Amino acid sequence: MFTFVNMEETGFITALFKDYNSIKIKELFGRYVRLIDIENLLDNFGEEFSLKEIGASVLGKPIHSIQFGNGPIKIMAWSQMHGNESTTTKAVFDLINYISKYSKEPLVQSILSNCSICIIPMLNPDGAEAYTRINANKIDLNRDAQNLSQPESRVLKQIFENIKPDFCLNLHDQRTIFSAGNTPNPAVLSFLTPSMDKDRQIFPSRIKSMQLIAKIVQDLSGLLPDRIGRYDDGFNINCTGDTFQSTQTPTILFEAGHFPQDYEREETRKYVFLALISVLKAISEGNFEEIDHNKYQEIPENKKLFYDIILREANSENGIVDVAIQYKELLKEGELVFIPEIEKIAYKIEEYAHKEIHCEKKKIAINNKYKLIENVIVNKIVLNGVELPLKCG
Numbered sequence: 001m002f003t004f005v006n007m008e009e010t011g012f013i014t015a016l017f018k019d020y021n022s023i024k025i026k027e028l029f030g031r032y033v034r035l036i037d038i039e040n041l042l043d044n045f046g047e048e049f050s051l052k053e054i055g056a057s058v059l060g061k062p063i064h065s066i067q068f069g070n071g072p073i074k075i076m077a078w079s080q081m082h083g084n085e086s087t088t089t090k091a092v093f094d095l096i097n098y099i100s101k102y103s104k105e106p107l108v109q110s111i112l113s114n115c116s117i118c119i120i121p122m123l124n125p126d127g128a129e130a131y132t133r134i135n136a137n138k139i140d141l142n143r144d145a146q147n148l149s150q151p152e153s154r155v156l157k158q159i160f161e162n163i164k165p166d167f168c169l170n171l172h173d174q175r176t177i178f179s180a181g182n183t184p185n186p187a188v189l190s191f192l193t194p195s196m197d198k199d200r201q202i203f204p205s206r207i208k209s210m211q212l213i214a215k216i217v218q219d220l221s222g223l224l225p226d227r228i229g230r231y232d233d234g235f236n237i238n239c240t241g242d243t244f245q246s247t248q249t250p251t252i253l254f255e256a257g258h259f260p261q262d263y264e265r266e267e268t269r270k271y272v273f274l275a276l277i278s279v280l281k282a283i284s285e286g287n288f289e290e291i292d293h294n295k296y297q298e299i300p301e302n303k304k305l306f307y308d309i310i311l312r313e314a315n316s317e318n319g320i321v322d323v324a325i326q327y328k329e330l331l332k333e334g335e336l337v338f339i340p341e342i343e344k345i346a347y348k349i350e351e352y353a354h355k356e357i358h359c360e361k362k363k364i365a366i367n368n369k370y371k372l373i374e375n376v377i378v379n380k381i382v383l384n385g386v387e388l389p390l391k392c393g
Helices: 007-018 035-042 088-103 105-116 125-130 149-164 203-218 240-245 266-285 293-296
Strands: 050-056 062-066 073-078 117-122 167-173 176-182 190-194 228-230 251-256 302-304 306-314 319-332 335-346 352-358 364-366 381-383 386-388
Touching: 007 190, 007 381, 035 088, 035 125, 035 306, 050 149, 050 176, 062 149, 073 149, 073 266, 073 386, 088 167, 088 228, 088 251, 105 117, 105 266, 105 364, 105 381, 117 203, 117 266, 167 240, 167 266, 167 306, 176 228, 190 203, 203 240, 203 251, 203 266, 240 251, 251 266, 306 335, 306 364, 306 381
Parallel strands: 073 117, 073 167, 167 251, 190 228, 306 352
Antiparallel strands: 050 062, 062 117, 176 302, 190 251, 306 319, 319 335, 364 381, 381 386
């Protein structure tokens, strides 16, 4: 467990946390973020930002990059490689707004003078429109780093080769199922320094990304105690992060997870923004290399220990059982809806839930039936004659 926190070093994060609402781009809200939503923002930033159209998706939608800073350290970041993972995109625009709004502040000046940053805010605009992980050809772009079969993958690789970044930031969302280690705490944020080979060797470039992640956790642990996890580092050369890391480029995977009651990921977004500021500050100042990289291994590894809802000790025709319910995300008439579905029925479910309902062995009916079945969409739950709300949050 992380135990060291330098209050002087983390004070700037606390100040930004308190001031976040004045930084947040309020035009971006919720989980369904499309190209049209960000296009309205792209032209609104100052002349210190260079906007370029760097390619097109399968369906011909433009892919943009935003570049800023004129320093020697080159940083490349990309978001919404998976179209239904939008939290980091919202945080990226918060970051750009902060840089624009506070361009004369010492921290921003340090970032701009020491770093040259290129961000692709939405790599998969077709997937974003359809709210799918995959692109329009039904390909997972994060498994296409070697084949480069898709235009979006080729755009990303070309930018990587053109920039030759010193650091890469791979920005994603993770599901609500993850805990920060073997604990009842959800993994609100998770990080990974991808492996460089099947033996998961630790070369100097990977040490740098370990140190940077340790620095982020140090900065945020006071605001997000015991809710930051570490992703498994199993090697897959088809994944973009593993491919880029294998070129000796320090690469960090960001995963935006679930904050309690925050299915729109507006709270999580705030912590992603703070993590981005933390990593840019650390890179621009260079002080992260003072950190023991073994601190990275102290971050608890993600476990799949959560359901969205668990009904405890429900009296059904199956007996006295626990019932786990998971929300499925579905795009319906242009709106994102969360559909509850029975995931598991057991006499005792050991995992945790973001919401637990203690039925106290009272009679339960789901969809007007007392015999419960897994993999069924839940339209109605009645406990002891009282209908329970199904809305998430």
